[in-house]
Amino acid sequence: MSRLGALLARETALAWGKGGGPLVSVGFYAGVATLLPLAIGPEPARLAAIAPGAAWVGLALASLLSLDRLFERDYEDGALDHLVLSPTPLELTCAVKCFAQWLATGAPLALAAPVAAIALGAPLNLAPLVFVCALIGGLAFAFTGGIGAALSLGARRGGLLTAVIVLPLFVPPVIFGGGALASYLAGLPWTSGLVLLGAYAAAFVALGPLFMAAACRNALS
Amino acid sequence: MIPAPAFLTNPERFMAFSRWAAPMFGAIAVVLGVAGLWLGWSAPPDYQQSFTVRILFIHIPTAWMSEFVYACLAVASLLSLVWRQVLADAAAQAAAPLGAGFTLLTLATGSLWGRPEWGTWWVWDARLTSELILFLIYLGYMALRASMDDEAKAARAAAILGLVGALILPVIHYSVYWWNTLHQGASVFRSGGSALAPVFFWPVILIVLAYTSAFGSLWLVRIRGEVWRRRAEAAALRAARG
Numbered sequence: 001m002s003r004l005g006a007l008l009a010r011e012t013a014l015a016w017g018k019g020g021g022p023l024v025s026v027g028f029y030a031g032v033a034t035l036l037p038l039a040i041g042p043e044p045a046r047l048a049a050i051a052p053g054a055a056w057v058g059l060a061l062a063s064l065l066s067l068d069r070l071f072e073r074d075y076e077d078g079a080l081d082h083l084v085l086s087p088t089p090l091e092l093t094c095a096v097k098c099f100a101q102w103l104a105t106g107a108p109l110a111l112a113a114p115v116a117a118i119a120l121g122a123p124l125n126l127a128p129l130v131f132v133c134a135l136i137g138g139l140a141f142a143f144t145g146g147i148g149a150a151l152s153l154g155a156r157r158g159g160l161l162t163a164v165i166v167l168p169l170f171v172p173p174v175i176f177g178g179g180a181l182a183s184y185l186a187g188l189p190w191t192s193g194l195v196l197l198g199a200y201a202a203a204f205v206a207l208g209p210l211f212m213a214a215a216c217r218n219a220l221s
Numbered sequence: 222m223i224p225a226p227a228f229l230t231n232p233e234r235f236m237a238f239s240r241w242a243a244p245m246f247g248a249i250a251v252v253l254g255v256a257g258l259w260l261g262w263s264a265p266p267d268y269q270q271s272f273t274v275r276i277l278f279i280h281i282p283t284a285w286m287s288e289f290v291y292a293c294l295a296v297a298s299l300l301s302l303v304w305r306q307v308l309a310d311a312a313a314q315a316a317a318p319l320g321a322g323f324t325l326l327t328l329a330t331g332s333l334w335g336r337p338e339w340g341t342w343w344v345w346d347a348r349l350t351s352e353l354i355l356f357l358i359y360l361g362y363m364a365l366r367a368s369m370d371d372e373a374k375a376a377r378a379a380a381i382l383g384l385v386g387a388l389i390l391p392v393i394h395y396s397v398y399w400w401n402t403l404h405q406g407a408s409v410f411r412s413g414g415s416a417l418a419p420v421f422f423w424p425v426i427l428i429v430l431a432y433t434s435a436f437g438s439l440w441l442v443r444i445r446g447e448v449w450r451r452r453a454e455a456a457a458l459r460a461a462r463g
Contacts, residue, residue: 151382152365152368152378154371154374155365155368155378156368157368165364165365165382167361168358168361168393169385171354171397172389172393172395175396175400176399179400196396196399207388211384214377215378215381218374218378218381219378221373
């Protein structure tokens with residue numbers, strides 16, 4: 001247990017350390033949310049119609065950004081070899097790494113998401129749901145994204161490749177979260193989207209580390 | 222494991238088998254394809270779609286093939302990942318571009334059919350969207366394979382991705398349907414239960430069989446090419462060592 005705690009502390013420290021990775025993600029997210037009205041036009045009615053969806057898609061893109069740091073750095077400096085050799089199962093190690101990724105990137109982005117949605121014109125009462133969706137969706141993005149990050153270890157153009165592999169895996173959470181937000185705004189029952197989003201996140205928290213560990217072992221073999 | 226026939230696992234026996242099987246499947250494909258096209262061409266125009274219905278004779282089979290090829294790729298990935306069969310890996314590698322081709326053909330023929338019938342090239346309907354995502358998955362698979370220099374690593378990474386894709390495809394399919402029904406209710410574009418008339422049914426079935434056979438032939442040819450390439454590489458390495 002203390003090993004896992006130490007690993008979590010290490011991952012969080014690395015994420016928050018030099019360069020302030022999470023802040024860069026939030027900055028990127030703010031940039032996307034700023035570019036959008038510039039491209040679409042400033043009419044409040046038009047912006048308000050797309051605000052929840054735009055805030056949600058920006059979140060998925062911002063989660064992609066920091067994925068290449070999840071395994072790549074440890075792979076390059078040899079720390080991943082040590083993690084494989086440790087008595088902790090590699091699957092558990094991968095799960096902790098993704099969890100730390102969620103704490104470091106998903107949580108700050110979840111705080112930024114309601115702000116972006118409201119700035120684009122979403123009503124104030126949508127903010128709690130945006131936050132909850134972003135928090136759960138961030139978990140799904142971290143654990144599906146980890147699969148792509150682990151698979152593209154040792155490949156050329158790793159970052160871009162990760163995005164190409166991971167984007168199809170982002171389709172269901174984007175749909176479920178966007179659906180929950182849209183039906184909440186339309187006054188329809190919105191819980192099914194949130195529940196499906198949670199189910200998807202839970203499935204990948206369970207299954208994702210198996211694929212990640214297999215991919216890491218393969219990259220180091 | 223299930224005892225696989227030796228002509229599919231042993232490269233020597235496979236080469237001997239595919240030597241005659243590939244042309245045979247090709248010939249079957251030509252015969253069935255010509256018969257299906259002839260039947261389709263002589264079918265009466267549909268009372269609503271008139272002659273545009275003929276696009277469907279090639280559209281429905283490509284759509285079917287795009288998913289069938291992914292199933293083949295996933296099974297080959299499993300065989301290569303779990304039982305480390307060399308030929309299974311070559312088979313998965315050979316299937317991906319064929320599947321991507323069928324998917325692209327499906328999107329293109331569907332688009333050509335949609336323009337006169339729906340009045341639009343593209344609509345964000347559940348079926349269209351999940352076909353597009355299937356195309357993206359094929360692209361990701363090929364990109365992953367192409368971007369690794371170490372072939373053994375590329376093979377295993379690609380096999381893992383192939384299995385992840387097989388796991389995720391039904392979920393994507395379901396989620397896209399959920400999204401579509403959420404946004405636009407019952408879609409007019411859904412083929413609502415109306416079974417095809419026999420005069421349209423038989424050309425489609427014949428062309429499905431022709432495509433399957435053509436895929437079998439092309440697949441075998443591509444696997445043979447892959448086996449030859451690996452042999453040539455091994456020979457070059459031996460020659461370099463002196």
